[in-house]
Amino acid sequence: MESKSEHKGIWKYGDQWEEELLFLKSIIDKTELTETTKWGGPVYVYEKKNVIGLGGFKDYFAIWFFNGVFLKDEKKKLINAQEEVTKSLRQWRFTSKDQVNEKDVLEYIREAIENEKQGKVIKPAKKEAIISELLNAEMAKNPDLKSAFEKFSPYKQYEFLEYIETAKQEKTKLSRIEKVVPMILANVGLNDKYR
Template sequence: MIQVESFFNTSSRWKEEYNTLREIILENKQLKEDFKWMHPCYTYLGNNIVLIHGFKDYCALLFHKGVLLKDQQGLLIQQTKNVQSARQLRFKNVDEIISKKIIIENFIKDAIEVEKRGDKVELKPVSEYTVPEEFQKALNEDKNLSNAFYNLTPGRQKGYLLYFGQAKQSKTRQERIAKFYDKIILGKGIDD
């Protein structure tokens, strides 16, 4: 796959770490290498298991259903408070990856078993997300906006609620609502 090879060949910051993680993952013959969200993603029967990605201070394995994995040592990290399912296993260098090879292999085996059993993550319903005051006011005042918003998929609704709510100032929240008004009316998500 050209995109995957390009990712590994052109990465500069974490090149050696990425390649080491790839080698460990591909030792498990049940996984298929794919390319999703601009990163190498490893799947089992079409279901996402683990993804390799990197940031400024660390590279990581992202286990898509990491919250369901056995993690007695508390190594898996919730990237942000809004991430419900995925968990990261972070690394700062190749030696750290090599020293945790068995741990990585065990997390991968556990993640595959989670898929085989069909385990599902209980996601928080949209009704439990905070609706920013400015957006609630807009929904109350504009029936078209309200109808369009509540006809969006739960994931799209959550995306808007999180994005609007992240703004610290009321003015910024109002600007974001105005900016995405047309997308909501058209039934599109924040990233569509």
């Protein structure tokens, strides 16, 4: 017999927030979401898509938005709890029931449902590797360029390669390479200036 607590995982503190979580549930019940249980806790779905989940933790209880990355978050409530693990999940944490403003919570949930209806999701990053023969040729001629390029994260390397290779004509590709070579050498990512 294994103990129950092993299953509860992130809900192991649910009991200490019982009243608060029930209050959150009562708010969510006013929306069109359907409550299900996944991973041992309440998860609310819209047409089988996970929209929000609830959980109690040691120091707070939280509502999380599975695609929270798309919420406008005008009230600056959301945090990205696990930056590395998930790109889109956002948590809204509370440490007392008084912090739960029903109107605000409903506004966020309705926006999350609307986003779900519009099919906003982060497309899984199954990016094909891009090979730029032309850039490779440049790097073969210029070892500094090669070592500078290799210092970039794979994502930034990908942005450069995508930028070069989305050009249809070779001469455009070459002019794009001319543009990015100084950036690469200066260790400036393609989109750094917009970030």
